Amino acid sequence: MTLSEEDYIKAIYHLGKGLDQAVSTNSIAEQMDTKPSSVTDMVKKLSEKDLVFYKKYKGVLLTETGRLSALSIIRKHRLWEVFLVDKLDFAWDEVHEVAEQLEHIKSEKLIDKLDAYLGNPKVDPHGDPIPSKDGEFKKSVKRLVTELPIGSQGICVGVNDSSVAFLKFLDKNNISLGDTLEILDKEDFDGSLSIRVKGKEMRISEQIGSNLFLEVLEKD
Amino acid sequence: MTLSEEDYIKAIYHLGKGLDQAVSTNSIAEQMDTKPSSVTDMVKKLSEKDLVFYKKYKGVLLTETGRLSALSIIRKHRLWEVFLVDKLDFAWDEVHEVAEQLEHIKSEKLIDKLDAYLGNPKVDPHGDPIPSKDGEFKKSVKRLVTELPIGSQGICVGVNDSSVAFLKFLDKNNISLGDTLEILDKEDFDGSLSIRVKGKEMRISEQIGSNLFLEVLEKD
DNA sequence: AATTAATTTTAGACAAATCTAAATATTTGT
DNA sequence: ACAAATATTTAGATTTGTCTAAAATTAATT
Numbered sequence: 046m047t048l049s050e051e052d053y054i055k056a057i058y059h060l061g062k063g064l065d066q067a068v069s070t071n072s073i074a075e076q077m078d079t080k081p082s083s084v085t086d087m088v089k090k091l092s093e094k095d096l097v098f099y100k101k102y103k104g105v106l107l108t109e110t111g112r113l114s115a116l117s118i119i120r121k122h123r124l125w126e127v128f129l130v131d132k133l134d135f136a137w138d139e140v141h142e143v144a145e146q147l148e149h150i151k152s153e154k155l156i157d158k159l160d161a162y163l164g165n166p167k168v169d170p171h172g173d174p175i176p177s178k179d180g181e182f183k184k185s186v187k188r189l190v191t192e193l194p195i196g197s198q199g200i201c202v203g204v205n206d207s208s209v210a211f212l213k214f215l216d217k218n219n220i221s222l223g224d225t226l227e228i229l230d231k232e233d234f235d236g237s238l239s240i241r242v243k244g245k246e247m248r249i250s251e252q253i254g255s256n257l258f259l260e261v262l263e264k265d
Numbered sequence: 266m267t268l269s270e271e272d273y274i275k276a277i278y279h280l281g282k283g284l285d286q287a288v289s290t291n292s293i294a295e296q297m298d299t300k301p302s303s304v305t306d307m308v309k310k311l312s313e314k315d316l317v318f319y320k321k322y323k324g325v326l327l328t329e330t331g332r333l334s335a336l337s338i339i340r341k342h343r344l345w346e347v348f349l350v351d352k353l354d355f356a357w358d359e360v361h362e363v364a365e366q367l368e369h370i371k372s373e374k375l376i377d378k379l380d381a382y383l384g385n386p387k388v389d390p391h392g393d394p395i396p397s398k399d400g401e402f403k404k405s406v407k408r409l410v411t412e413l414p415i416g417s418q419g420i421c422v423g424v425n426d427s428s429v430a431f432l433k434f435l436d437k438n439n440i441s442l443g444d445t446l447e448i449l450d451k452e453d454f455d456g457s458l459s460i461r462v463k464g465k466e467m468r469i470s471e472q473i474g475s476n477l478f479l480e481v482l483e484k485d
Numbered sequence: 486a487a488t489t490a491a492t493t494t495t496a497g498a499c500a501a502a503t504c505t506a507a508a509t510a511t512t513t514g515t
Numbered sequence: 516a517c518a519a520a521t522a523t524t525t526a527g528a529t530t531t532g533t534c535t536a537a538a539a540t541t542a543a544t545t
Contacts (some may be wrong), residue, residue, distance in 0.1 A: 126452070129329060129375075132382060133375070134378065135374075135378070135381055139374075141370045142372070143374075143375050146370045146371065146372070147367075150363070150366045150367060151366065152362070152363045152366070152484075154355075154359075154363075155353070155363050158353040158355070159353060159436065162352060162353055176286060205289040
């Protein structure tokens with residue numbers, strides 16, 4: 046599979062969003078910043094290779110092979126993102142461009158070893174799930190810290206209140222977007238929460254918790 | 266610079282071996298497993314871009330820009346090799362193919378951070394020197410352990426005596442090719458050596474030392 | 486339901502990197 | 516120094532992925 050083919054497969058997967066619905070030529074062209082006629086050409090090629098179902102004028106849909114290829118690329122992309130943030134200390138919003146390149150490196154052994162080295166992470170620094178080797182993964186959803194039960198674990202992905210005071214609080218407590226946060230306990234009396242971030246336990250008020258979004262895996 | 270251009274620049278560098286001597290079309294073609302006519306085409310393109318000097322029928326020579334580009338690619342290649350061996354536990358002879366892909370990833374920040382993460386290594390797992398960011402490096406030479414002075418440090422790259430007994434000794438003492446070895450002390454009486462490998466100190470006989478090759482950096 | 490608007494495909498062209506076959510230049514051997 | 520052998524370049528073709536412009540199909544609107 047060429048680099049370009051991989052990019053198309055990934056784009057079709059993302060546009061399809063797991064839905065069993067055909068993706069339009071124009072939407073692919075827009076997503077990939079290319080022309081619809083180029084998409085038609087490539088889609089024919091992918092169809093030849095049985096990576097997509099394609100019927101003229103009717104859009105395109107991944108085959109099972111195509112879907113697994115897409116998940117394999119996404120797996121690589123997200124594992125590299127974890128590497129860049131956890132090991133090389135990139136910020137969560139700096140990794141995408143580099144991961145776009147790294148995801149095309151071809152070596153199954155490399156990915157297996159990288160996965161193990163990173164501790165078999167289940168989510169990337171944006172909280173998105175990392176598919177397993179055989180393409181399994183849980184969906185993730187965005188929730189306020191206060192909406193989650195004790196024991197939940199997720200990635201900090203956004204704030205409700207972007208006031209200076211709130212952002213300063215996060216900074217002072219060494220909480221960054223992309224960090225893993227675990228909810229250890231809740232106090233009924235005042236709604237305050239005991240949490241762990243970067244291995245450090247701390248207590249936060251209900252107000253803080255109701256302004257911080259986590260991306261968490263859905264339970265099955 | 267395209268992937269293919271980078272491959273040519275690297276090949277020309279290696280064939281030129283730092284010598285100030287023109288590299289022939291045929292030798293490039295052989296090295297790159299391609300046809301001489303293809304080389305001619307590419308070499309014209311590289312010449313347009315001022316990466317090489319080229320005169321018809323007279324071979325090709327890197328410009329200073331071309332030389333620095335080559336060293337930048339080699340730097341990336343060797344840093345990734347260190348990563349694969351030191352962090353992902355690849356064997357030293359498994360890394361080349363993957364590093365050939367990784368060397369083309371474009372991100373200066375990535376390489377800076379990778380370099381720091383690996384502890385700014387000066388040599389790769391084959392004992393070859395890693396050029397600095399601005400293209401400086403020392404040459405390396407292959408020497409028997411017994412030929413080196415106290416304080417020397419190098420990478421295990423080969424054996425003189427490939428008898429089962431000798432290889433078993435290395436294995437039992439957890440010494441692998443690609444490991445860094447430091448000479449701590451020498452005993453005048455019997456020529457035995459005190460060394461450190463993988464952080465562990467041990468004593469080896471002169472016979473062992475005279476059968477193990479290290480790749481060491483030349484002193485300047 | 487007919488016409489207009491939007492989408493999609495086709496046809497033909499182009500750039501990059503390669504190839505084959507033929508032409509040209511250089512080197513070697515006597 | 517000249518013929519033969521070798522190396523290199525040119526010319527023209529091919530593949531991949533892209534593009535533009537025009538034609539065909541589908542969707543929307545009145």
